[in-house]
Amino acid sequence: MVFRSEPFSLLSYINNSFVYGGTVLFIGLWVFVIRTGIFDIFTMSMRKVYKGKSTLEDDEMRAPSEIMAVSSAPLLIIGSFTLAAMIISLIIYQL
Numbered sequence: 800m801v802f803r804s805e806p807f808s809l810l811s812y813i814n815n816s817f818v819y820g821g822t823v824l825f826i827g828l829w830v831f832v833i834r835t836g837i838f839d840i841f842t843m844s845m846r847k848v849y850k851g852k853s854t855l856e857d858d859e860m861r862a863p864s865e866i867m868a869v870s871s872a873p874l875l876i877i878g879s880f881t882l883a884a885m886i887i888s889l890i891i892y893q894l
Contacts, residue, residue: 816885824878831871
């Protein structure tokens with residue numbers, strides 16, 4: 800909110816919190832999906848398909864779920880609380 804050129808109002812807070820909260824929640828969900836290992840199956844199958852072209856062994860390459868070391872919980876919590884505050888502010892704005 801500080802970096803925006805708009806004057807501070809409830810409507811500008813609603814708009815900014817929707818953008819920022821939605822972005823953080825989207826990134827948190829993206830990290831969660833990668834950490835669950837859903838792309839590991841795809842990665843292993845692509846390694847088998849392109850095995851003749853690759854110079855690395857399957858054991859040398861790590862799975863995407865092992866590479867992602869960031870926890871998704873803080874991102875999901877912060878994004879959810881920001882969107883919840885936006886919804887409460889939107890209800891107040893409509894009254």
